[in-house]
Amino acid sequence: MSNQVDTPSSSTILTPPSTAVAPGGDRSTKSSFGAESAMSLLVESLKDRLLFAVPKKGRLMEKTLELLAGADIKYNRAHRLDVALVQNHPIALVFLPAADIPRFVALGSVALGITGQDVIAESTHGDQISELLPLGFGKCKLQVQVPVTGPIQTLEGLSGGTIATSFDVLARELFSGENGLDKKVMEGKKTRVEHVGGSVEAACALGMADGIVDLVESGDTMRAAGLHAIHTIMSSEAVLITSKTPHPTLTPELSPLIPLIKSRFAGVLAAKRYVYASYNITRDNLPTALTITPGRRAATVSPLDEEGWVAVSVMVERKEVAKVMDELERTGAEDILIFSLDNCRVGV
Numbered sequence: 001m002s003n004q005v006d007t008p009s010s011s012t013i014l015t016p017p018s019t020a021v022a023p024g025g026d027r028s029t030k031s032s033f034g035a036e037s038a039m040s041l042l043v044e045s046l047k048d049r050l051l052f053a054v055p056k057k058g059r060l061m062e063k064t065l066e067l068l069a070g071a072d073i074k075y076n077r078a079h080r081l082d083v084a085l086v087q088n089h090p091i092a093l094v095f096l097p098a099a100d101i102p103r104f105v106a107l108g109s110v111a112l113g114i115t116g117q118d119v120i121a122e123s124t125h126g127d128q129i130s131e132l133l134p135l136g137f138g139k140c141k142l143q144v145q146v147p148v149t150g151p152i153q154t155l156e157g158l159s160g161g162t163i164a165t166s167f168d169v170l171a172r173e174l175f176s177g178e179n180g181l182d183k184k185v186m187e188g189k190k191t192r193v194e195h196v197g198g199s200v201e202a203a204c205a206l207g208m209a210d211g212i213v214d215l216v217e218s219g220d221t222m223r224a225a226g227l228h229a230i231h232t233i234m235s236s237e238a239v240l241i242t243s244k245t246p247h248p249t250l251t252p253e254l255s256p257l258i259p260l261i262k263s264r265f266a267g268v269l270a271a272k273r274y275v276y277a278s279y280n281i282t283r284d285n286l287p288t289a290l291t292i293t294p295g296r297r298a299a300t301v302s303p304l305d306e307e308g309w310v311a312v313s314v315m316v317e318r319k320e321v322a323k324v325m326d327e328l329e330r331t332g333a334e335d336i337l338i339f340s341l342d343n344c345r346v347g348v
Protein backbone atom coordinates (compact mmCIF):
# COMPACT_ATOMS: atom_id res chain seq x y z
CA MET A 1 0.00 0.00 0.00
CA SER A 2 1.07 3.55 -0.56
CA ASN A 3 1.66 5.17 2.78
CA GLN A 4 2.66 8.77 2.25
CA VAL A 5 1.17 10.05 5.48
CA ASP A 6 2.60 13.50 5.18
CA THR A 7 1.42 14.06 1.66
CA PRO A 8 -2.37 14.12 1.71
CA SER A 9 -3.91 12.59 -1.36
CA SER A 10 -4.86 14.73 -4.31
CA SER A 11 -8.42 13.76 -3.46
CA THR A 12 -9.10 16.66 -1.11
CA ILE A 13 -12.17 16.82 1.03
CA LEU A 14 -13.77 19.87 -0.36
CA THR A 15 -12.84 19.68 -4.01
CA PRO A 16 -15.85 21.25 -5.75
CA PRO A 17 -17.52 18.48 -7.70
CA SER A 18 -19.28 18.97 -11.01
CA THR A 19 -22.31 17.41 -9.36
CA ALA A 20 -23.02 19.20 -6.10
CA VAL A 21 -24.94 17.79 -3.20
CA ALA A 22 -27.49 19.97 -1.53
CA PRO A 23 -27.92 19.83 2.24
CA GLY A 24 -29.76 16.66 3.04
CA GLY A 25 -27.97 14.62 0.41
CA ASP A 26 -30.02 15.46 -2.68
CA ARG A 27 -28.31 13.78 -5.65
CA SER A 28 -29.71 16.12 -8.26
CA THR A 29 -27.33 17.90 -10.63
CA LYS A 30 -26.92 21.58 -9.88
CA SER A 31 -25.44 22.63 -13.17
CA SER A 32 -26.40 26.25 -12.56
CA PHE A 33 -24.00 26.46 -9.64
CA GLY A 34 -20.41 27.36 -10.34
CA ALA A 35 -17.55 25.69 -8.51
CA GLU A 36 -17.58 28.44 -5.90
CA SER A 37 -21.28 27.98 -5.14
CA ALA A 38 -20.82 24.24 -4.87
CA MET A 39 -17.97 24.75 -2.43
CA SER A 40 -19.86 27.23 -0.23
CA LEU A 41 -22.93 24.97 -0.26
CA LEU A 42 -20.81 22.09 0.91
CA VAL A 43 -19.01 24.10 3.59
CA GLU A 44 -22.36 25.43 4.82
CA SER A 45 -23.80 21.92 4.99
CA LEU A 46 -20.88 20.73 7.16
CA LYS A 47 -21.55 23.35 9.82
CA ASP A 48 -22.73 21.94 13.15
CA ARG A 49 -21.81 18.40 12.13
CA LEU A 50 -19.27 16.03 13.60
CA LEU A 51 -16.73 15.19 10.88
CA PHE A 52 -15.88 11.49 10.74
CA ALA A 53 -13.10 10.25 8.37
CA VAL A 54 -13.53 6.77 6.88
CA PRO A 55 -11.34 4.88 4.36
CA LYS A 56 -12.42 5.70 0.82
CA LYS A 57 -10.88 2.55 -0.76
CA GLY A 58 -8.68 -0.42 -0.04
CA ARG A 59 -8.75 -3.19 2.52
CA LEU A 60 -10.56 -1.28 5.27
CA MET A 61 -13.38 0.27 3.26
CA GLU A 62 -15.92 -2.53 2.97
CA LYS A 63 -15.84 -3.57 6.63
CA THR A 64 -16.03 0.08 7.70
CA LEU A 65 -19.18 0.58 5.61
CA GLU A 66 -20.67 -2.59 7.14
CA LEU A 67 -19.93 -1.21 10.61
CA LEU A 68 -21.60 2.12 9.79
CA ALA A 69 -24.67 0.25 8.51
CA GLY A 70 -24.76 -1.94 11.65
CA ALA A 71 -24.62 1.21 13.79
CA ASP A 72 -27.55 2.69 11.81
CA ILE A 73 -25.51 5.57 10.42
CA LYS A 74 -27.41 6.35 7.22
CA TYR A 75 -26.06 8.53 4.44
CA ASN A 76 -26.18 9.25 0.73
CA ARG A 77 -22.88 9.62 -1.04
CA ALA A 78 -23.00 11.42 -4.35
CA HIS A 79 -20.84 10.16 -7.20
CA ARG A 80 -17.20 11.37 -6.93
CA LEU A 81 -17.91 13.33 -3.76
CA ASP A 82 -15.78 12.51 -0.72
CA VAL A 83 -18.23 13.98 1.78
CA ALA A 84 -21.58 12.46 2.69
CA LEU A 85 -24.08 13.95 5.09
CA VAL A 86 -25.55 11.50 7.57
CA GLN A 87 -29.34 11.64 7.46
CA ASN A 88 -30.18 10.54 10.98
CA HIS A 89 -27.39 12.26 13.00
CA PRO A 90 -25.53 15.58 12.80
CA ILE A 91 -22.49 13.81 11.32
CA ALA A 92 -20.69 14.19 7.98
CA LEU A 93 -18.60 11.30 6.69
CA VAL A 94 -15.38 12.27 4.95
CA PHE A 95 -13.94 9.59 2.65
CA LEU A 96 -10.12 9.65 2.72
CA PRO A 97 -7.22 7.27 2.01
CA ALA A 98 -6.55 5.22 5.17
CA ALA A 99 -2.95 6.47 5.31
CA ASP A 100 -4.05 10.14 5.44
CA ILE A 101 -6.61 9.72 8.22
CA PRO A 102 -4.21 9.96 11.24
CA ARG A 103 -3.01 13.30 9.93
CA PHE A 104 -6.50 14.75 9.40
CA VAL A 105 -7.56 13.58 12.88
CA ALA A 106 -4.39 14.77 14.64
CA LEU A 107 -4.55 18.20 13.01
CA GLY A 108 -8.17 18.63 14.03
CA SER A 109 -9.60 18.67 10.49
CA VAL A 110 -11.95 15.84 11.47
CA ALA A 111 -13.06 14.76 14.93
CA LEU A 112 -13.18 10.97 14.47
CA GLY A 113 -11.62 8.46 12.12
CA ILE A 114 -11.20 4.81 11.25
CA THR A 115 -7.80 3.58 10.08
CA GLY A 116 -5.14 0.93 10.70
CA GLN A 117 -2.79 0.94 13.69
CA ASP A 118 0.06 0.46 11.21
CA VAL A 119 -0.57 3.80 9.51
CA ILE A 120 -0.94 5.52 12.90
CA ALA A 121 2.46 4.14 13.95
CA GLU A 122 3.95 5.29 10.64
CA SER A 123 2.40 8.75 10.88
CA THR A 124 4.48 11.57 12.26
CA HIS A 125 1.29 12.62 14.08
CA GLY A 126 0.75 9.21 15.72
CA ASP A 127 1.46 10.48 19.25
CA GLN A 128 -1.44 12.97 18.97
CA ILE A 129 -3.93 10.18 18.28
CA SER A 130 -6.06 8.45 20.87
CA GLU A 131 -7.37 4.96 20.00
CA LEU A 132 -10.97 4.62 21.20
CA LEU A 133 -11.90 1.10 20.06
CA PRO A 134 -10.21 -1.78 18.22
CA LEU A 135 -12.54 -2.86 15.42
CA GLY A 136 -11.48 -6.48 14.84
CA PHE A 137 -10.89 -6.22 11.08
CA GLY A 138 -7.93 -5.25 8.88
CA LYS A 139 -5.78 -7.58 10.99
CA CYS A 140 -2.26 -7.95 9.62
CA LYS A 141 1.39 -7.83 10.63
CA LEU A 142 4.11 -5.49 9.46
CA GLN A 143 7.07 -7.75 8.76
CA VAL A 144 10.62 -7.63 7.48
CA GLN A 145 10.91 -10.10 4.60
CA VAL A 146 13.84 -11.48 2.61
CA PRO A 147 14.15 -13.94 -0.29
CA VAL A 148 13.86 -17.50 1.05
CA THR A 149 16.90 -18.64 -0.90
CA GLY A 150 18.95 -15.44 -0.50
CA PRO A 151 22.23 -15.03 1.37
CA ILE A 152 20.74 -12.64 3.97
CA GLN A 153 18.55 -14.26 6.59
CA THR A 154 18.87 -11.98 9.64
CA LEU A 155 18.15 -8.35 10.53
CA GLU A 156 21.80 -7.84 11.32
CA GLY A 157 22.66 -9.14 7.85
CA LEU A 158 20.20 -6.72 6.26
CA SER A 159 21.54 -3.72 8.12
CA GLY A 160 23.74 -1.69 5.78
CA GLY A 161 21.76 -2.92 2.75
CA THR A 162 18.66 -1.57 0.97
CA ILE A 163 15.08 -1.97 2.17
CA ALA A 164 12.02 -1.25 0.00
CA THR A 165 8.84 -0.28 1.82
CA SER A 166 5.82 2.00 2.06
CA PHE A 167 6.55 2.27 5.80
CA ASP A 168 9.67 4.46 5.64
CA VAL A 169 9.43 5.83 9.19
CA LEU A 170 9.06 2.44 10.88
CA ALA A 171 11.72 0.84 8.67
CA ARG A 172 14.22 3.63 9.42
CA GLU A 173 13.45 3.40 13.13
CA LEU A 174 14.10 -0.34 13.05
CA PHE A 175 17.37 -0.16 11.19
CA SER A 176 18.67 2.75 13.24
CA GLY A 177 18.35 0.57 16.32
CA GLU A 178 15.49 2.58 17.87
CA ASN A 179 13.18 -0.40 18.04
CA GLY A 180 14.53 -2.65 20.77
CA LEU A 181 17.11 -4.23 18.48
CA ASP A 182 20.79 -4.29 19.19
CA LYS A 183 21.61 -0.62 18.78
CA LYS A 184 25.30 -1.25 18.35
CA VAL A 185 24.81 -3.65 15.41
CA MET A 186 22.23 -1.42 13.67
CA GLU A 187 23.76 1.98 14.33
CA GLY A 188 27.13 1.19 12.90
CA LYS A 189 25.81 0.74 9.35
CA LYS A 190 23.74 3.00 7.11
CA THR A 191 20.70 1.14 5.80
CA ARG A 192 19.03 2.69 2.73
CA VAL A 193 15.24 2.82 2.87
CA GLU A 194 13.59 3.19 -0.55
CA HIS A 195 9.95 4.29 -0.65
CA VAL A 196 7.68 2.14 -2.83
CA GLY A 197 3.98 2.96 -3.19
CA GLY A 198 2.66 -0.58 -3.81
CA SER A 199 3.64 -4.07 -4.98
CA VAL A 200 6.56 -3.82 -2.55
CA GLU A 201 7.05 -7.59 -2.73
CA ALA A 202 8.50 -7.23 -6.27
CA ALA A 203 11.48 -5.14 -5.10
CA CYS A 204 13.86 -8.00 -4.21
CA ALA A 205 13.25 -9.94 -7.44
CA LEU A 206 13.88 -6.75 -9.41
CA GLY A 207 17.24 -6.28 -7.69
CA MET A 208 16.16 -3.01 -6.09
CA ALA A 209 16.36 -4.16 -2.47
CA ASP A 210 17.88 -6.82 -0.22
CA GLY A 211 14.72 -7.03 1.85
CA ILE A 212 11.32 -5.41 2.28
CA VAL A 213 9.07 -4.20 5.08
CA ASP A 214 5.45 -4.91 4.18
CA LEU A 215 2.08 -6.01 5.55
CA VAL A 216 1.25 -9.69 5.76
CA GLU A 217 -2.12 -11.24 6.39
CA SER A 218 -2.48 -14.69 4.79
CA GLY A 219 1.16 -14.68 3.64
CA ASP A 220 0.10 -15.52 0.06
CA THR A 221 1.69 -12.39 -1.47
CA MET A 222 4.94 -12.97 0.41
CA ARG A 223 5.16 -16.65 -0.55
CA ALA A 224 4.25 -15.99 -4.18
CA ALA A 225 7.19 -13.56 -4.36
CA GLY A 226 9.59 -16.16 -2.87
CA LEU A 227 9.96 -14.22 0.38
CA HIS A 228 9.63 -15.11 4.05
CA ALA A 229 9.42 -13.08 7.24
CA ILE A 230 12.42 -12.77 9.54
CA HIS A 231 11.02 -10.18 11.95
CA THR A 232 7.63 -8.73 12.99
CA ILE A 233 7.64 -4.99 13.62
CA MET A 234 4.02 -4.81 14.80
CA SER A 235 0.56 -6.35 14.60
CA SER A 236 -2.21 -4.10 13.39
CA GLU A 237 -5.98 -3.88 13.11
CA ALA A 238 -8.46 -1.15 12.26
CA VAL A 239 -9.29 1.24 15.11
CA LEU A 240 -11.68 4.08 15.87
CA ILE A 241 -9.55 7.15 16.62
CA THR A 242 -9.85 10.70 17.83
CA SER A 243 -7.37 13.44 18.58
CA LYS A 244 -5.88 13.77 22.07
CA THR A 245 -6.63 17.48 21.75
CA PRO A 246 -10.40 18.04 21.62
CA HIS A 247 -11.64 18.97 18.15
CA PRO A 248 -12.32 22.75 17.87
CA THR A 249 -15.85 22.27 16.49
CA LEU A 250 -16.91 19.78 19.16
CA THR A 251 -19.77 21.67 20.75
CA PRO A 252 -21.67 20.34 23.77
CA GLU A 253 -24.31 19.18 21.24
CA LEU A 254 -21.80 17.19 19.12
CA SER A 255 -19.49 15.81 21.84
CA PRO A 256 -21.91 13.07 23.01
CA LEU A 257 -21.84 11.62 19.48
CA ILE A 258 -18.35 10.22 20.10
CA PRO A 259 -19.31 7.88 22.99
CA LEU A 260 -22.55 7.10 21.14
CA ILE A 261 -20.72 5.96 17.99
CA LYS A 262 -18.17 4.02 20.07
CA SER A 263 -20.91 2.26 21.99
CA ARG A 264 -22.88 1.41 18.82
CA PHE A 265 -19.75 0.02 17.14
CA ALA A 266 -18.92 -2.02 20.24
CA GLY A 267 -22.46 -3.44 20.14
CA VAL A 268 -22.18 -4.42 16.48
CA LEU A 269 -18.78 -6.06 17.11
CA ALA A 270 -20.00 -7.94 20.19
CA ALA A 271 -23.02 -9.22 18.26
CA LYS A 272 -20.63 -10.70 15.70
CA ARG A 273 -18.39 -12.17 18.38
CA TYR A 274 -21.02 -13.80 20.58
CA VAL A 275 -24.05 -16.05 20.19
CA TYR A 276 -26.82 -16.54 22.71
CA ALA A 277 -27.12 -20.11 24.03
CA SER A 278 -29.89 -21.71 26.05
CA TYR A 279 -30.17 -25.24 27.39
CA ASN A 280 -31.88 -27.35 30.05
CA ILE A 281 -29.90 -29.31 32.64
CA THR A 282 -30.42 -31.06 35.98
CA ARG A 283 -29.48 -29.16 39.10
CA ASP A 284 -26.88 -31.87 39.85
CA ASN A 285 -25.06 -31.22 36.59
CA LEU A 286 -25.46 -27.43 36.72
CA PRO A 287 -22.09 -26.65 38.41
CA THR A 288 -20.18 -28.54 35.67
CA ALA A 289 -22.26 -26.92 32.92
CA LEU A 290 -21.51 -23.47 34.33
CA THR A 291 -17.79 -24.10 34.13
CA ILE A 292 -18.32 -24.73 30.39
CA THR A 293 -20.57 -21.67 29.90
CA PRO A 294 -19.69 -19.15 32.64
CA GLY A 295 -21.13 -16.25 30.59
CA ARG A 296 -19.69 -12.76 30.30
CA ARG A 297 -20.74 -11.78 33.81
CA ALA A 298 -22.79 -14.81 34.91
CA ALA A 299 -25.31 -17.18 33.35
CA THR A 300 -29.05 -16.68 33.88
CA VAL A 301 -30.43 -19.79 35.61
CA SER A 302 -34.24 -20.22 35.90
CA PRO A 303 -36.14 -23.12 37.43
CA LEU A 304 -38.04 -25.37 35.01
CA ASP A 305 -41.53 -26.61 35.70
CA GLU A 306 -40.04 -30.05 36.27
CA GLU A 307 -38.49 -31.08 39.60
CA GLY A 308 -34.67 -30.97 39.61
CA TRP A 309 -34.25 -29.21 36.22
CA VAL A 310 -33.18 -25.67 35.33
CA ALA A 311 -32.92 -23.62 32.13
CA VAL A 312 -29.68 -21.74 31.45
CA SER A 313 -29.26 -18.72 29.14
CA VAL A 314 -25.80 -17.41 28.47
CA MET A 315 -23.59 -15.68 25.90
CA VAL A 316 -20.92 -17.83 24.26
CA GLU A 317 -18.09 -16.83 21.92
CA ARG A 318 -19.10 -17.75 18.38
CA LYS A 319 -15.77 -19.39 17.59
CA GLU A 320 -16.18 -21.71 20.64
CA VAL A 321 -19.76 -22.69 19.99
CA ALA A 322 -19.32 -26.19 18.49
CA LYS A 323 -16.90 -27.25 21.25
CA VAL A 324 -19.18 -25.80 23.95
CA MET A 325 -22.21 -27.70 22.56
CA ASP A 326 -20.20 -30.98 22.53
CA GLU A 327 -19.14 -30.48 26.14
CA LEU A 328 -22.63 -29.48 27.31
CA GLU A 329 -24.11 -32.56 25.67
CA ARG A 330 -21.57 -34.78 27.44
CA THR A 331 -22.53 -33.11 30.73
CA GLY A 332 -26.18 -34.09 30.20
CA ALA A 333 -27.57 -30.79 28.84
CA GLU A 334 -30.70 -31.10 26.68
CA ASP A 335 -32.51 -28.82 24.21
CA ILE A 336 -29.35 -26.83 23.49
CA LEU A 337 -30.33 -23.88 21.29
CA ILE A 338 -27.99 -21.30 19.74
CA PHE A 339 -29.25 -17.90 18.55
CA SER A 340 -27.35 -15.35 16.48
CA LEU A 341 -27.44 -11.79 17.81
CA ASP A 342 -28.47 -8.94 15.51
CA ASN A 343 -27.07 -6.33 17.82
CA CYS A 344 -26.34 -5.96 21.52
CA ARG A 345 -24.91 -3.75 24.25
CA VAL A 346 -22.61 -5.68 26.52
CA GLY A 347 -20.22 -3.06 27.80
CA VAL A 348 -17.02 -1.99 26.10
Ligand SMILES: Nc1ncnc2c1ncn2[C@@H]1O[C@H](COP(=O)(O)OP(=O)(O)OP(=O)(O)O)[C@@H](O)[C@H]1O
Binds near residue numbers: 003057118139218
Ligand atom coordinates in the same frame (compact mmCIF):
# COMPACT_ATOMS: atom_id res chain seq x y z
N1 LIG B 1 -3.51 -7.89 3.42
C1 LIG B 1 -4.11 -7.17 4.35
N2 LIG B 1 -4.92 -7.75 5.22
C2 LIG B 1 -5.54 -7.04 6.17
N3 LIG B 1 -5.41 -5.72 6.32
C3 LIG B 1 -4.62 -5.10 5.48
C4 LIG B 1 -3.94 -5.79 4.44
N4 LIG B 1 -3.25 -4.90 3.73
C5 LIG B 1 -3.51 -3.72 4.32
N5 LIG B 1 -4.31 -3.83 5.37
C6 LIG B 1 -4.82 -2.76 6.25
O1 LIG B 1 -5.55 -1.88 5.42
C7 LIG B 1 -4.95 -0.58 5.44
C8 LIG B 1 -5.09 0.03 4.07
O2 LIG B 1 -4.32 -0.74 3.15
P1 LIG B 1 -4.58 -0.69 1.59
O3 LIG B 1 -3.39 -1.34 0.92
O4 LIG B 1 -5.90 -1.23 1.29
O5 LIG B 1 -4.52 0.87 1.40
P2 LIG B 1 -5.07 1.82 0.33
O6 LIG B 1 -5.70 2.96 1.05
O7 LIG B 1 -5.87 1.10 -0.71
O8 LIG B 1 -3.70 2.33 -0.26
P3 LIG B 1 -2.97 1.92 -1.59
O9 LIG B 1 -3.83 2.44 -2.70
O10 LIG B 1 -1.69 2.62 -1.48
O11 LIG B 1 -2.80 0.41 -1.57
C9 LIG B 1 -3.50 -0.85 5.89
O12 LIG B 1 -2.94 0.29 6.47
C10 LIG B 1 -3.69 -1.96 6.88
O13 LIG B 1 -4.10 -1.44 8.13
Ligand SMILES: O=P(O)(O)OC[C@H]1O[C@H](OP(=O)(O)OP(=O)(O)O)[C@H](O)[C@@H]1O
Binds near residue numbers: 059
Ligand atom coordinates in the same frame (compact mmCIF):
# COMPACT_ATOMS: atom_id res chain seq x y z
O1 LIG C 1 -0.57 -11.67 3.19
P1 LIG C 1 -1.57 -11.32 2.15
O2 LIG C 1 -2.95 -11.79 2.53
O3 LIG C 1 -1.17 -11.81 0.80
O4 LIG C 1 -1.70 -9.71 2.09
C1 LIG C 1 -0.56 -8.92 1.99
C2 LIG C 1 -0.65 -7.95 0.87
O5 LIG C 1 -1.76 -7.06 1.08
C3 LIG C 1 -1.31 -5.70 0.98
O6 LIG C 1 -1.28 -5.25 -0.32
P2 LIG C 1 -2.57 -5.00 -1.23
O7 LIG C 1 -3.11 -6.29 -1.73
O8 LIG C 1 -3.54 -4.17 -0.43
O9 LIG C 1 -2.03 -4.21 -2.48
P3 LIG C 1 -0.79 -3.25 -2.70
O10 LIG C 1 0.42 -4.15 -2.83
O11 LIG C 1 -1.09 -2.55 -3.97
O12 LIG C 1 -0.72 -2.33 -1.52
C4 LIG C 1 0.14 -5.79 1.45
O13 LIG C 1 0.89 -4.67 1.01
C5 LIG C 1 0.61 -7.10 0.86
O14 LIG C 1 1.11 -6.97 -0.44
